[in-house]
Amino acid sequence: MSHPLQDQVRTLPERPGVYRFLAEDGQVLYVGKARNLKSRVSSYFAKNLSSPRIALMVSKVASLMVTPTPSESEALLLENHLIKELAPKYNILFRDDKSYPYIRLTRETWPLIGLHRGSLSNNADYFGPYPNAYSVREAVHLLQKIFRLRTCEDSVFNNRTRPCLLHQIKRCSGPCVGRISQADYAEDVKAATMFLQGRHQEIMQRLTALMEQAADKLAFEQAAQFRDQIQALHHAQDTQIMDSHQAEDVDIIVAVEQGGSLCVNLAMVRGGRHLGDRALFPQAGNQLDQASLSEVLSAFIESHYAQHPPPGKVLVNVPVDEAVAETLAGMIGRPLPMDLPYYAQHKSWVELAINNAQLALTQRRRMQSLQGQRQASLLAALQQAGLPVEQLNRIECFDISHTQGEAAVASCVVWTHDDKEGGAMRRADYRRFNITDITPGDDYAAIHQAVYRRYKPNEKAVEGIRPDLVLIDGGKGQVAKAAEALAELGRSDIPLVGVAKGLGRKPGLESLIFTDDRAPLHLDSDDPGLHLVQEIRDEAHRFALTGHRGRRQKARFGSRLDDIAGIGPKRRKALMTCFGSVSAMKVASIDAIANVPGMSAELAQRVHEALQDS
Numbered sequence: 001m002s003h004p005l006q007d008q009v010r011t012l013p014e015r016p017g018v019y020r021f022l023a024e025d026g027q028v029l030y031v032g033k034a035r036n037l038k039s040r041v042s043s044y045f046a047k048n049l050s051s052p053r054i055a056l057m058v059s060k061v062a063s064l065m066v067t068p069t070p071s072e073s074e075a076l077l078l079e080n081h082l083i084k085e086l087a088p089k090y091n092i093l094f095r096d097d098k099s100y101p102y103i104r105l106t107r108e109t110w111p112l113i114g115l116h117r118g119s120l121s122n123n124a125d126y127f128g129p130y131p132n133a134y135s136v137r138e139a140v141h142l143l144q145k146i147f148r149l150r151t152c153e154d155s156v157f158n159n160r161t162r163p164c165l166l167h168q169i170k171r172c173s174g175p176c177v178g179r180i181s182q183a184d185y186a187e188d189v190k191a192a193t194m195f196l197q198g199r200h201q202e203i204m205q206r207l208t209a210l211m212e213q214a215a216d217k218l219a220f221e222q223a224a225q226f227r228d229q230i231q232a233l234h235h236a237q238d239t240q241i242m243d244s245h246q247a248e249d250v251d252i253i254v255a256v257e258q259g260g261s262l263c264v265n266l267a268m269v270r271g272g273r274h275l276g277d278r279a280l281f282p283q284a285g286n287q288l289d290q291a292s293l294s295e296v297l298s299a300f301i302e303s304h305y306a307q308h309p310p311p312g313k314v315l316v317n318v319p320v321d322e323a324v325a326e327t328l329a330g331m332i333g334r335p336l337p338m339d340l341p342y343y344a345q346h347k348s349w350v351e352l353a354i355n356n357a358q359l360a361l362t363q364r365r366r367m368q369s370l371q372g373q374r375q376a377s378l379l380a381a382l383q384q385a386g387l388p389v390e391q392l393n394r395i396e397c398f399d400i401s402h403t404q405g406e407a408a409v410a411s412c413v414v415w416t417h418d419d420k421e422g423g424a425m426r427r428a429d430y431r432r433f434n435i436t437d438i439t440p441g442d443d444y445a446a447i448h449q450a451v452y453r454r455y456k457p458n459e460k461a462v463e464g465i466r467p468d469l470v471l472i473d474g475g476k477g478q479v480a481k482a483a484e485a486l487a488e489l490g491r492s493d494i495p496l497v498g499v500a501k502g503l504g505r506k507p508g509l510e511s512l513i514f515t516d517d518r519a520p521l522h523l524d525s526d527d528p529g530l531h532l533v534q535e536i537r538d539e540a541h542r543f544a545l546t547g548h549r550g551r552r553q554k555a556r557f558g559s560r561l562d563d564i565a566g567i568g569p570k571r572r573k574a575l576m577t578c579f580g581s582v583s584a585m586k587v588a589s590i591d592a593i594a595n596v597p598g599m600s601a602e603l604a605q606r607v608h609e610a611l612q613d614s
Contacts, residue, residue, distance in 0.1 A: 009064070016034065018032070019040070022061070028086045029057055030057055032079065034075065035327075054090075071330070094264065099118060100128065102115075102116045102129055108123075109182065112152065115133060150175055152164070160177055248269065250313050252267040252277075252314075254316065255296045258358055258361040262293075263364075265278070265360065267353045268311075269311075281364065297318055298324045301328075314336060315350055372417070374528040377528040377529035378533065379391070385514070388495060393417045396467040397499075398412050399544040400443050400447060400450070401545045405441030408438075408446050409551055410447070411544035412431045412433070412540070414426045437449075443478060471499055566606065574597050586612070588608075590605055
């Protein structure tokens, strides 16, 4: 069968790159990468396509865009970026609200250890990724018990005058107040690094030698500290039931199908220690009915290792596409074994990952069923009250947070429901609004501004989207102001309901307030519809409060410095790093301020005078 794009395909270059298939309306249907663009794209227009899913996609393709790259590795990175940005309908994507956490060990005189998310910098060593934050916190807690490394930030560390509680409970060696020498602290950092690398036997031998040396020198207190570290390490190994007793780094990735739903479970083993797992699900809207488990697993592996460092080996439960293995090998500069399990320990890890994936699917299905019951109950209650609402597939909720009018922030959170995914909060659609140009503490004006800004014309966040219901955390006055904002925008057709807190703000006593003279609607405390309203309202409150706290902290710590001529972001950061707070800076001498990197005597005099006047 001929296709209008076949002539364009014949002119494509025979080199690596990324291609995009687009529909008639310009929507991106699929993003892919290729070692040979001409060969790969031509395969989509063959007479007999093996996958009905691909055949359906090709029938909708109206145009083609290609981007050649210097190598297949760069094509993989670009493909991954475009998929996340464009969310094409026919790519297999996975729900993942957070990045993977790492353990960060800084490179400074007194290194600190802690959890890290986000991009990796060159001023620290990173160990991971870990499947979840709990695994990181557990590892950091263990390292505190054994090696007593500091976890406090520089702003606290540089301003301590006496040991903190962690030192008193033997979780920190107290480097901030000189309770340990720099050389001894460096030895602890080295041992912690070896532990994170899985070199447990080397640590044991090293600590045993140090203990014997201390005993020979009659430094029995120091020898006892080394003895305690050795015992803590033995205990850590004995309680790790999933320990392989080999210092191996392995990822276990399995794909599981259950009742028409798919799940990929990622478990991580670092230094022979099983760190837990993480379940991910293909996003709603993707055409997965005809996708095999191998295709799903290959798509996840390709996407995951384009962003995160690979381990020494990957264990899987179904074979991985050879093209994916070749691409990853070219990107990381070495082959990455991706094998079915053979040894008993590896088989037990894969079986555990499969069981956990099945449990995650079961739990998810139950949650979807519960959300469906809540949605149906709320819809029935609103319709019975006479509200003109036909469905509840998208609910948006607003809340305001401030402290006596200071740093007011409005939140808008979104709950969505579809037949395949069920109901859930849609974090990608959340929005915050910094409220300005109103009388401090005027919640009515704040709600009006937030709703108006959310639904104003040409607002990218809501273009083409109409919520089935808008919830306002507040009473009659807030609802009236929200209705006024919608009327000004010509969107009074959007159903609007207020959620007024009951007596004593006790959960279960809320009233639903309408825009007209109808009496408030009171639902029973055990009504599923009320539980859905509470869930959405509480999430709006949490999101607004988080934004308010961030804005308030920024205003309190930065405003007085921002008003000083010559103090820009870099100098402000240097000052805050050195002193920790504006209050500490206010009582510091001019010479102490002048000693901060980037500061001069003239600037120090200016800062000192400005803070004294404030």
